[in-house]
Amino acid sequence: MSQFKTIDDLDLAGKRVLVRADLNVPMSDGRVTDTTRIDRTVPTLTELSNKGAKVIVISHFGRPKGRPVPELSLAPVAKKLSEACGLPVGFATDTVGESARMHIREMDDGDIVMLENLRFNRGEEENDRAFTVELSKLGDVYVSDAFSCSHRAHASTEGLAHLLPAAAGRLMQVEVESLARALENPEKPVAAVVGGAKVSTKMEVLGNLAAQVEVLIIGGGMANTFLFAQGYDVGNSLCEKDMADEARGILERAEKSGCQVVLPIDGVVAREFKAGAASEVVALDAIPADAMMLDIGPESIADVSLRLERCRTLVWNGPFGAFEIPPFDKGTNSVARAAARLTREGKLLSVAGGGDTVAALAHAGVGDDFSYVSTAGGAFLEWMEGKKLPGVEVLRK
Numbered sequence: 001m002s003q004f005k006t007i008d009d010l011d012l013a014g015k016r017v018l019v020r021a022d023l024n025v026p027m028s029d030g031r032v033t034d035t036t037r038i039d040r041t042v043p044t045l046t047e048l049s050n051k052g053a054k055v056i057v058i059s060h061f062g063r064p065k066g067r068p069v070p071e072l073s074l075a076p077v078a079k080k081l082s083e084a085c086g087l088p089v090g091f092a093t094d095t096v097g098e099s100a101r102m103h104i105r106e107m108d109d110g111d112i113v114m115l116e117n118l119r120f121n122r123g124e125e126e127n128d129r130a131f132t133v134e135l136s137k138l139g140d141v142y143v144s145d146a147f148s149c150s151h152r153a154h155a156s157t158e159g160l161a162h163l164l165p166a167a168a169g170r171l172m173q174v175e176v177e178s179l180a181r182a183l184e185n186p187e188k189p190v191a192a193v194v195g196g197a198k199v200s201t202k203m204e205v206l207g208n209l210a211a212q213v214e215v216l217i218i219g220g221g222m223a224n225t226f227l228f229a230q231g232y233d234v235g236n237s238l239c240e241k242d243m244a245d246e247a248r249g250i251l252e253r254a255e256k257s258g259c260q261v262v263l264p265i266d267g268v269v270a271r272e273f274k275a276g277a278a279s280e281v282v283a284l285d286a287i288p289a290d291a292m293m294l295d296i297g298p299e300s301i302a303d304v305s306l307r308l309e310r311c312r313t314l315v316w317n318g319p320f321g322a323f324e325i326p327p328f329d330k331g332t333n334s335v336a337r338a339a340a341r342l343t344r345e346g347k348l349l350s351v352a353g354g355g356d357t358v359a360a361l362a363h364a365g366v367g368d369d370f371s372y373v374s375t376a377g378g379a380f381l382e383w384m385e386g387k388k389l390p391g392v393e394v395l396r397k
């Protein structure tokens with residue numbers, strides 16, 4: 001983290017600190033259904049409060065497209081944040097208006113106030129200069145704790161750092177450090193697991209990893225496209241036939257850089273996509289025309305687990321099968337547990353990220369056993385693509 005300023009580098013007592021958090025949490029019927037992102041930013045907020053700062057939390061929620069949308073108010077999140085911090089959290093009903101100014105004027109050292117959804121203002125996503133200036137007037141220093149928004153060059157994730165003294169919060173710090181240990185200067189050999197439904201959404205991820213890691217393990221529906229590209233008949237499976245050339249391109253690129261690509265060697269197929277559907281294990285050359293591959297088979301599980309034993313670092317995004325519907329969660333569960341065991345034994349550094357992946361690891365019961373699980377979805381993917389993240393770059397010293 002020496003390339004970045006952190007909270008340790010800031011003079012905080014009595015200062016108004018604008019903290020960009022990512023409180024874009026899953027919500028249903030006005031209730032927060034998963035508090036992970038809230039919980040992970042709490043250490044930053046309580047530390048700032050304990051150091052006598054006036055803590056002003058800013059975040060977006062959903063995609064209201066520059067105008068107030070009542071259902072996308074952050075008010076319910078402020079309540080949850082208060083519970084999670086064990087401290088009162090004030091709430092301003094606007095972002096840069098009278099309510100925000102009034103709440104901030106009345107703050108004592110150590111108080112926490114949250115402002116309404118940044119994206120109710122058009123200037124936020126446009127990274128508009130005038131809006132950024134308005135925001136900057138509310139604080140003396142800027143702390144970014146929103147790694148999961150750092151792929152966005154918005155007013156609150158990028159613009160503010162040009163106008164105020166800026167530093168990384170504790171969550172930003174641990175995200176950036178953990179990810180650097182996995183891809184920037186990892187212990188080799190490095191394995192990557194890339195799964196999920198569609199290869200078209202992960203072409204850049206695969207292309208970048210093929211040139212960076214020693215073992216590239218491909219799972220999920222996207223593996224079918226690779227199998228198809230190699231001449232297998234994948235029956236009724238999810239498969240992007242028009243991506244076959246691109247899939248072959250990835251295989252060539254991997255071969256050139258000495259990266260082993262690991263595809264399934266058997267599969268679990270079913271005729272219906274529903275929990276408990278009748279299923280069977282088949283070899284790749286025996287996928288019935290009317291059946292779909294919904295998971296990797298036992299030989300693939302053993303193969304992948306064995307390969308992980310020989311690696312020192314693992315980066316994981318995307319499940320192996322349709323893990324939401326048993327029994328098609330077996331591949332993901334088994335490999336996740338193997339990786340968790342190797343991590344516990346100190347043999348593997350394991351980093352995972354992405355919405356589905358976090359849910360899949362939690363489903364496998366190993367969410368706490370990986371070395372690091374990122375709170376980021378889109379930002380984690382862009383990081384895996386090898387892209388520079390504007391919200392991280394702007395914090396460099």
Ligand code: 3PG
Binds near residue numbers: 024062063152378
């Ligand atoms: C996320 O959930 O990925 C972040 O909060 C970013 O949200 P966005 O994709 O709407 O920019």
Ligand code: MG
Binds near residue numbers: 377378
């Ligand atoms: Mg997103």
